[in-house]
Amino acid sequence: MKKRIFLIGYLLVIGLLWFGCEPMETDKPSTGSAPTAEQLSFIVAPGADDFHFKVINTSAVKGIANWDLGNGGKAIGDTVIGYYPLDKSYTIKLTLFTSGGTAFVTQDLTQTKTDYAYFEDPLLIAISGGPDAVNGKTWVIDSTTAGHLGVGPIDAKTPVWWAAQPLDKAGHWLYDDEFTFKLVGFAYNVNTHGKTYASHDGAAKGLTAGYYTAKTWEDANDEDLTTNDAARASMTWMVDKVGETYFINFAQPGGVLGYDDGQARSYEVLSFGENELYVRSADALDARYHKLIPKGFALPTITFDYTVAATANPNEYSYSIANVLVPANFTVTSIVYDFGDGTTQVAASTSTVLTNTYMRKGVYPTNVRVITTDGTFTKSFTVNVASNHPSYVPYLLDAMIMYNDFGETTLVPMAFDKSGADGSLSIVTNPDATRYPNRSAHAAKYTKINAEWANAYMLLPAGYRFNLTKQTTFKMLVYGNAGDNVLLKLENTDYAGNAWKTATHDYTYTIKESNKWEIAEFNFAGVGAGFDWTGEVFTADITTDSRFNDNFYNVARIMVSPGIGSGTFSFHFDDFAGPHVEGLK
Numbered sequence: 001m002k003k004r005i006f007l008i009g010y011l012l013v014i015g016l017l018w019f020g021c022e023p024m025e026t027d028k029p030s031t032g033s034a035p036t037a038e039q040l041s042f043i044v045a046p047g048a049d050d051f052h053f054k055v056i057n058t059s060a061v062k063g064i065a066n067w068d069l070g071n072g073g074k075a076i077g078d079t080v081i082g083y084y085p086l087d088k089s090y091t092i093k094l095t096l097f098t099s100g101g102t103a104f105v106t107q108d109l110t111q112t113k114t115d116y117a118y119f120e121d122p123l124l125i126a127i128s129g130g131p132d133a134v135n136g137k138t139w140v141i142d143s144t145t146a147g148h149l150g151v152g153p154i155d156a157k158t159p160v161w162w163a164a165q166p167l168d169k170a171g172h173w174l175y176d177d178e179f180t181f182k183l184v185g186f187a188y189n190v191n192t193h194g195k196t197y198a199s200h201d202g203a204a205k206g207l208t209a210g211y212y213t214a215k216t217w218e219d220a221n222d223e224d225l226t227t228n229d230a231a232r233a234s235m236t237w238m239v240d241k242v243g244e245t246y247f248i249n250f251a252q253p254g255g256v257l258g259y260d261d262g263q264a265r266s267y268e269v270l271s272f273g274e275n276e277l278y279v280r281s282a283d284a285l286d287a288r289y290h291k292l293i294p295k296g297f298a299l300p301t302i303t304f305d306y307t308v309a310a311t312a313n314p315n316e317y318s319y320s321i322a323n324v325l326v327p328a329n330f331t332v333t334s335i336v337y338d339f340g341d342g343t344t345q346v347a348a349s350t351s352t353v354l355t356n357t358y359m360r361k362g363v364y365p366t367n368v369r370v371i372t373t374d375g376t377f378t379k380s381f382t383v384n385v386a387s388n389h390p391s392y393v394p395y396l397l398d399a400m401i402m403y404n405d406f407g408e409t410t411l412v413p414m415a416f417d418k419s420g421a422d423g424s425l426s427i428v429t430n431p432d433a434t435r436y437p438n439r440s441a442h443a444a445k446y447t448k449i450n451a452e453w454a455n456a457y458m459l460l461p462a463g464y465r466f467n468l469t470k471q472t473t474f475k476m477l478v479y480g481n482a483g484d485n486v487l488l489k490l491e492n493t494d495y496a497g498n499a500w501k502t503a504t505h506d507y508t509y510t511i512k513e514s515n516k517w518e519i520a521e522f523n524f525a526g527v528g529a530g531f532d533w534t535g536e537v538f539t540a541d542i543t544t545d546s547r548f549n550d551n552f553y554n555v556a557r558i559m560v561s562p563g564i565g566s567g568t569f570s571f572h573f574d575d576f577a578g579p580h581v582e583g584l585k
Contacts, residue, residue: 034101051115063098085115128183136182138295143175150289172197188235192227201262258290300327306379320353334371340364341463398470399580421451438517443574452565455557468549473523474578480571482514487562490553501534
């Protein structure tokens with residue numbers, strides 16, 4: 001049977017709404033005073049069949065006709081097409097825009113027939129559960145999948161600017177939000193359980209409408225909010241199809257699907273199925289992406305045991321997986337072991353046993369990735385190597401090496417931690433390459449905005465740590481404002497969110513002259529770490545304490561004006577160097 005889908009707004013209309021095309025009028029809008037409702041009129045005429053109608057502007061004044069078609073669709077133009085598949089009354093609203101102002105008029109269309117072919121559409125069945133799902137079908141954000149939220153330009157179909165990592169927005173009251181589609185009455189319901197997360201634009205609109213009640217947190221882009229979902233009132237959903245592209249539309253402002261970006265409640269469907277819904281919303285500035293899954297749905301998964309065991313040979317460990325159960329529709333394409341020391345190896349089969357020998361003592365985070373046609377499944381194990389291999393000979397422990405000169409040498413790349421606020425790290429043209437001590441073409445520029453602890457950091461690869469037993473000094477070139485303090489801090493990421501408990505005590509260099517390159521030296525001899533009241537290890541001198549001076553610290557953090565959380569601070573730095581990290585090339 002030929003399936004007929006909502007053509008609300010029709011192809012031209014959707015193009016106008018979604019892609020910002022200019023509406024075209026044969027006559028220019030009239031000038032002068034605002035139109036009145038008495039000057040506005042329209043007729044509803046039969047269309048191609050019993051369910052499609054022509055809606056025609058017959059107003060006495062000229063202007064741009066904007067339509068609320070009463071079925072969840074919007075349209076622009078003097079003649080548009082509305083699709084009315086259900087036996088009910090629809091209220092159509094014409095708003096006419098002229099140079100003098102606007103006016104509107106409404107008219108009811110009573111449909112006495114039902115287009116039963118509409119209910120066979122695969123998208124309707126997928127998102128609502130079909131006629132048998134009397135309570136509808138409830139969806140939630142697919143929070144554990146990469147790209148479950150995203151942002152990109154309006155001329156792209158992928159989130160090229162930003163894509164959320166799994167659980168990226170945990171703690172922001174978004175992942176328990178529920179979105180329910182019912183086929184009966186095309187009812188729609190949003191349940192945020194009293195709290196949610198939205199853009200500033202979405203928050204402002206919701207606070208005005210009353211379905212958001214108060215802001216509890218914000219940053220430069222988003223807000224946490226308390227909610228009153230009852231204020232959304234009765235909501236309905238509709239589906240359009242333009243060519244081969246579906247759109248899900250909501251007539252009411254509270255009709256959010258996924259993250260509330262504040263954009264029009266119209267969502268382009270990028271893909272859908274029984275257990276997945278991927279949609280895109282857009283305005284003139286950007287496009288937002290939302291991945292959803294049915295509430296309670298769990299993807300099929302491969303199960304296996306990951307075994308790491310010491311062999312009889314010095315510092316040698318064996319790696320294998322066992323008890324592998326593969327779902328019928330999965331195909332294993334590759335098995336990759338990461339030994340945590342910078343080396344990886346591909347196994348020939350699930351029964352292959354691999355070995356790896358570690359030359360240096362250390363903590364090595366290993367993992368195995370079972371790669372399939374339906375995803376990658378990973379298990380991890382930490383190997384603690386207690387001592388160096390008998391054949392290992394320490395090398396260049398008293399040497400200093402260049403970590404990053406932001407030009408030719410990048411031993412370890414640097415990244416930026418906004419620490420919950422804002423800031424950036426970028427490679428820029430040297431602000432003064434005319435004289436000693438820095439004639440290089442490029443340098444790093446650090447900026448923090450209203451951020452106490454935003455920092456540029458260098459994290460050593462897994463299996464590598466700083467050795468401070470002989471070389472204890474770090475150096476960098478700095479260029480900034482006289483009096484600003486530059487902090488260098490060493491941390492151990494094994495402590496995750498509690499890394500501060502064993503971090504080095506604050507060690508700063510004060511810039512002496514504004515806008516002039518200077519050599520900043522940080523000699524950690526005599527610098528302590530940790531505190532006696534934290535319950536963790538602490539010391540008065542990290543360079544003489546064997547718990548700290550070797551195989552402990554693995555990240556160096558750089559920041560300016562630490563602890564000051566108001567205002568914008570920036571400086572340039574270059575030629576970051578420090579103790580030799582053996583084996584790192």
